[in-house]
Amino acid sequence: xxxxxxxxxxxxxxxxxxxxxxxxxxxxxxxxxxxxxxxxxxxxxxxxxxxxxxxxxxxxxxxxxxxxxxxxxxxxxxxxxxxxxxxxxxxxxxxxxxxxxxxxxxxxxxxxxxxxxxxxxxxxxxxxxxxxxxxxxxxxxxxxxxxxxxxxxxxxxxxxxxxxxxxxxxxxxxxxxxxxxxxxxxxxxxxxxxxxxxxxxxxxxxxxxxxxxxxxxxxxxxxxxxxxxxxxxxxxxxxxxxxxxxxxxxxxxxxxxxxxxxxxxxxxxxxxxxxxxxxxxxxxxxxxxxxxxxxxxxxxxxxxxxxxxxxxxxxxxxxxxxxxxxxxxxxxxxxxxxxxxxxxxxxxxxxxxxxxxxx
Ligand SMILES: *Cc1c(COP(=O)(O)O)cnc(C)c1O
Numbered sequence: 341x342x343x344x345x346x347x348x349x350x351x352x353x354x355x356x357x358x359x360x361x362x363x364x365x366x367x368x369x370x371x372x373x374x375x376x377x378x379x380x381x382x383x384x385x386x387x388x389x390x391x392x393x394x395x396x397x398x399x400x401x402x403x404x405x406x407x408x409x410x411x412x413x414x415x416x417x418x419x420x421x422x423x424x425x426x427x428x429x430x431x432x433x434x435x436x437x438x439x440x441x442x443x444x445x446x447x448x449x450x451x452x453x454x455x456x457x458x459x460x461x462x463x464x465x466x467x468x469x470x471x472x473x474x475x476x477x478x479x480x481x482x483x484x485x486x487x488x489x490x491x492x493x494x495x496x497x498x499x500x501x502x503x504x505x506x507x508x509x510x511x512x513x514x515x516x517x518x519x520x521x522x523x524x525x526x527x528x529x530x531x532x533x534x535x536x537x538x539x540x541x542x543x544x545x546x547x548x549x550x551x552x553x554x555x556x557x558x559x560x561x562x563x564x565x566x567x568x569x570x571x572x573x574x575x576x577x578x579x580x581x582x583x584x585x586x587x588x589x590x591x592x593x594x595x596x597x598x599x600x601x602x603x604x605x606x607x608x609x610x611x612x613x614x615x616x617x618x619x620x621x622x623x624x625x626x627x628x629x630x631x632x633x634x635x636x637x638x639x640x641x642x643x644x645x646x647x648x649x650x651x652x653x654x655x656x657x658x659x660x661x662x663x664x665x666x667x668x669x670x671x672x673x674x675x676x677x678x679x680x681x682x683x684x685x686x687x688x689x690x691x692x693x694x695x696x697x698x699x
Contacts, residue, residue, distance in 0.1 A: 344683035347661035348491050348636060348674040349514070350534040352683075357588045375584045380577050389573065392587035399590060399599050400516075402523050402546060407569040409545040410583050412562060415441075415513045415532035418543055419448035421563035422509055422528065425547075426554045427453040427482035434458045434481040434506070438497075439466040439490035440667065445511060453482065466490070468628035469497050482554075483507040483527060489515035489633050491535070492665045494625070494672065496633040500525050507551055515635050516544070517593065518677060519603030527551050533582060535635070536676050538589045542582035593677065602677050609675050609684045610634035616688045622695040640670035646698055647671070657690050659683075 345352040368375040369384050378385050393408045402408060411417070427433050433453045435446045437460035449455050458477045459470040477484065484503045489496045491514040500522070501508060507527025516531035523529065523546065533542040545565065552566040561567050561575060568575055596602055614632060617623040617639045625632065625639045641650055647663075647670065654662050664670040675684055 341658070343658040343660045344679070344686055345661055346659065346673045346675070346679070346683075346687070348535070348665070348672060349532070350540050351536075351674060351676050352678045353538070353585070354589065354592045354678045357585065357592050357678075360588055361585065376581050378580075380574060380580055385580065386572075386574070388587055389578070389583055392583060392590055395587065395590035395594060396517075396544065399593055400521065400523055400546075405549045406523060407547050407549065407552070407565070409547065409565060409568050410573040410578060410586070411543045411545055411568060412541060412579050414540065414543050415511060415530060416444070416448070417563060418511075418530045418545060419445045420452060421545075421559070421565070422483070422485065422530075423449050423452035424556050424559040424563065425565050426507060426509075426528070426551050428554075428556070429453060431482040432456050432478045432480070434475075434477050434484045436460070436470065436475065436484075436486040436501075437462075438469055438487055438495055439493040440665070441490055441492065441511060441513070442487045445485060445487065449485070456481070458484070461495075464628075465626070466493050467495060467626045468631045469495065472499070472501055475501075477506075481506050483509045485509040485511070487511045489513075489518075489635055491636050491674075492638075492668060492672075493627070494633040494636040494638040495627050495631050496635075498630045503527075507548070514674075514676075515633070517599055517602070518606050518635055520599050533586055535674075536589075536678075538585035539582050541579040542586060544586070589678075605681070606634050606675070606677065609679070609681060610637065612688060613637050613673060613675065613684055616691055620695065620699065622699045623691065635676055636672060636674050638664055638668060638670060638672040640664075642699070644669070646694075649698070650694055653694060654687075654690055657686065659687050659690055662687075 434456050456478045458475040484506050509528040512529050512531040514535045517536045527548050529546040534540040617625050622642050623639045662671050664672040
């Protein structure tokens, strides 16, 4: 039996996709082999990769002057690859720190460039986004990096920063494809796949052409964006199964009506969950209202002693992986694209029932 899996990542996948994987697992495209066993230089595999690229281009409306790369090493690999590709060692790079993932990106970048933290939201416990007017940016910074959706804190930007002439770099790991985004505002968008795209082992990097000539000579070739762009992400053996699953998820998204339709559903799912949290004061979400994530919804119970019974009862109701991150405590419901309405409805019904019994 399938449960409703609210894990922040690796996260729930569309059941349709899993069933398609099962149906063609041992015999992919009639070749008598699985997709994990075929040559990555063979025509069917290369065509599959190009189709996945075409589909994400269509879904996100990615302009022609951007490359789409399928890389390994996760988003964390890109924390290092970004400065190596677009900042010289003596350059200053600007970062906005809105929580756990920003912090990790910052500490990795420090190995490769001078990092200026242009703003942070420490003053309110990382529960909001510092207003852009207060950011202390560096003139001539190599880029400006931010985290549109903080997966752990459940904090999302209500705006796209205006970086001016400086390339804007965004870690979209937990919110890519969750709603329409104007890609032309960015220099680089990157996202680990295991939240909204598919499975771990793959990081999608979308990079504007004019940034491809800035790499240091010592960037590892698997993370050299220009080299990977020239080789169509096939400079070495790619994470074949992860790219394949991503392609199936993109096709599932197209069948769902694309990012616009899915974004509307995501907003509606999040709105009803926040309404349930805000209801009678039994549950609480600490994030500034205009910065609430539609993907990751943290909440606490009135009395932390109720956390354990809440989680145990939830598991009995097939609602799993609701425990909050160890750094935050409480609960967190991750409601990515693949979380059906029925899952959010079941969670809300369970929360209301729990409140009736313990409130
Ligand atoms: C999950 C996540 C990461 C880390 O991704 P890996 O693929 O595990 O390296 C980075 N940033 C954000 C915002 C995330 O949600």
